[in-house]
Amino acid sequence: MNTERNDAPAASNFIRNIIDDDNRSGKWSQRVETRFPPEPNGYLHIGHAKSICLNFGVARSYGGVCHLRFDDTNPEKESVEYVDSIIDAVRWLGFEWQKDGTEHLYYASDYYDKLYEFAELLIERGKAYVDSQSAEEMRANRGSATEVGTPSPFRERSVQENLDLFRRMKAGEFKEGEHVLRAKIDMSSPNFNMRDPVLYRIRFAHHYRTGDKWCVYPMYDYTHCISDALENITHSLCTLEFEDHRPLYDWILNELAEAGIFTRPLPQQIEFSRLNLTYAITSKRKLLQLVNEGHVDGWDDPRMPTIVGVRRRGFTPESIQLFCERIGVTKVDSWIDMSVFEGALRDDLDEKAPRIAAVLDPLKLVIDNFPEGLSEPCSAPVHPHHPEQGVREFPISRELWIERDDFTETPPKGYFRLFPGNRVRLRYGYVIECTGAEKDENGNVVAVHCNYFPDSKSGTEGANNYKVKGNIHWVSAAAACPAEVRIYDRLFKEPQPDAGGRDFLEALNPDSKRVVNAYLEPGAHGALPEQRYQFERHGYFVADRVDSKPGKPVFNRIVSLRDSWGKPA
Ligand code: ATP
């Protein structure tokens, strides 16, 4: 991983300002402990990457630690498969959760005993009660934006009765929905989250970690703040939709501090804006729908904005970190353009990716005056800005593959490539002059013919005697490495596929995947899975990590060389 970039001073943001203030005042004795708390109910996406880069990045730059915590309190939706994929994704992005020999990997479900114990404590302190209204009654009594809520008829139950009912809820004596445990806060609060929120509900569900031990499960809002406090989190960073939940976060921790469970200072919740990326979807539910309905080839389809998807597409962890640094962290929800994401990838790979020639839409070129059977070595820099990386060698011979659109019989104005009578340079090879083309019975061009100038080879003295305006790439037909190349494009045609509540499936781009049989420079024979190249004139490509085998490579287009979306080809 690129440590230089990670050690560089990160763009300042308002969260750093808060931490700097805390460090100045000594609030946490210079300690910085954050957490990334995914629910293991799906694969992580690019929006989560923002949260990961922020939480782990902030902890790292202050010499602290970021915990990886599975927020697993919805037994029906969670699984080990998702846990494993999340662990992999965070590692791949370049982060770890060890510090001084301690693994900071946690599961909210490990806190079930404590959470239950604290709930009884809240009951004993008159801060929680068992409500036996139906779900509909509770909803109706919640009030509205203009009307205060109506207290439940069960709100004034005695501590003894509440304790008894709550214990019997836990013992499995009641049906789902018969009772819930609620915090006793304020039914007339302007903030709905403070109108006696539910803390526990009955669910007869199997949990992937605790099995059938529990039939009462804690709610997210109750679990989250307590998990933070149990883990000594200092700054609890979450997305803006939790802003209205912050008073509840503080209320619960404050009550437990009053009860002597936690000491102050208590963890501080700080909200930031979520990432919305154009031409992408960042809702786990909708991503699941794309997979389940077969609109894509799985969670790791290279068009998916999941971490496994962008990894398979060929994005680097460094480019994702760079992207997150560039977009920064603010309090204002906004859309980030996909071109910013792709730009970070180009900037990262331009420096790193070795170059090769690749013909994606092959047309035969025959050099009629080139001796049959002769193979002449040519060479080119591995990387134009890094001569120290040396040169790559490939042969030129009588028959080559060139790009179909590098030839035309009737050139439009300004076309400098091959047409009868015109001269171009075969990049790193010779200057040729086009003599004509062969066609099949339907009039399709099947081969182009030319002659070469033997004294025009690139890198020799004679090369400068030839002035040509066009320069095309090619590979030797005899030596080329044939390869399947998957040309990926944006998954959606619309920048905001789900804007205004419309059906995002209607915005699917029908041309988001095209498979071609290409010819690559012979060096590509040895490409290892996940090896990335710049295919000259085409863009950045990666050997597919699942399907590519050395000797039989399969490539994915990561991104074209320039942002050409929406412009005519
Ligand atoms: P769902 O889509 O199912 O509502 P979620 O996006 O809330 O799920 P979690 O697993 O709860 O997913 O998220 C883990 C963390 O990632 C949370 O702290 C959440 O705020 C953050 N996160 C999720 N989506 C984004 C996003 N688009 N931008 C920034 N952070 C995000």
Ligand code: MG
């Ligand atoms: Mg969530």
